[in-house]
Amino acid sequence: MRVIDQQYDPEIPLANLVEHPDNPRRGDDAAVHRSITEHGFFGAVLVQRSTGRVIAGNTRFRAAVADDAETMPGFWLDVDDDEARRILIVDNRASDVAWYDDEALYALLSGLAESASGLSGTGYDPIAFDLLRQQRDAELAGVDGIRGAMREGPTPDDRSGSFASADVRSIILPYAFDQYQQVVERMQRLRITRGVETNADLVALLVAEAS
Numbered sequence: 001m002r003v004i005d006q007q008y009d010p011e012i013p014l015a016n017l018v019e020h021p022d023n024p025r026r027g028d029d030a031a032v033h034r035s036i037t038e039h040g041f042f043g044a045v046l047v048q049r050s051t052g053r054v055i056a057g058n059t060r061f062r063a064a065v066a067d068d069a070e071t072m073p074g075f076w077l078d079v080d081d082d083e084a085r086r087i088l089i090v091d092n093r094a095s096d097v098a099w100y101d102d103e104a105l106y107a108l109l110s111g112l113a114e115s116a117s118g119l120s121g122t123g124y125d126p127i128a129f130d131l132l133r134q135q136r137d138a139e140l141a142g143v144d145g146i147r148g149a150m151r152e153g154p155t156p157d158d159r160s161g162s163f164a165s166a167d168v169r170s171i172i173l174p175y176a177f178d179q180y181q182q183v184v185e186r187m188q189r190l191r192i193t194r195g196v197e198t199n200a201d202l203v204a205l206l207v208a209e210a211s
Helices: 029-039 058-066 081-096 102-113 126-140 156-165 177-194 199-210
Strands: 006-013 045-048 053-056 071-077
Touching: 006 045, 029 058, 029 177, 045 058, 045 081, 053 058, 053 081, 058 071, 102 126, 177 199
Parallel strands: 045 071
Antiparallel strands: 006 071, 045 053
């Protein structure tokens, strides 16, 4: 196994780091910020030594900057621009092609949901957990076409029955392509500043303030 020349630094000054300009991944800043608030910062960013560009951990880097942190742990990697870009892509792609054992996920979340802290710090809110529970119940009942519904989305026929009985409704807000990312990023920042966990909570808060 080839090991890249790398050096761990527990206190890399944030002033020495920049987001990688070619990063195609759009992380959920608010979710990462909540995780850091709940658990503290864990893990380490990967940084190209020659440029100070963050190869892996750009969202955590932004969250640290938003918290006015001065340093963060990371690894300095001695790689050229081409290899840095390839690592940047594969670090995200390897996560994309992974999958969940839904039964194991449900069992793990169920146990945590019954604890004193509930689902706090897991990245799952009660609505997402309830959708997973509905998916599991449908699979146990032998309903076809429901597997992966929470992440991939069921067909309209699969969804019609659960929609009628579920106490959840969605509002779809269409945006032009060039507006979409701006809206997403601003909503992420607003969730942090307003102290709410989901976009639904944020919209309800803003509507209440405007009324």
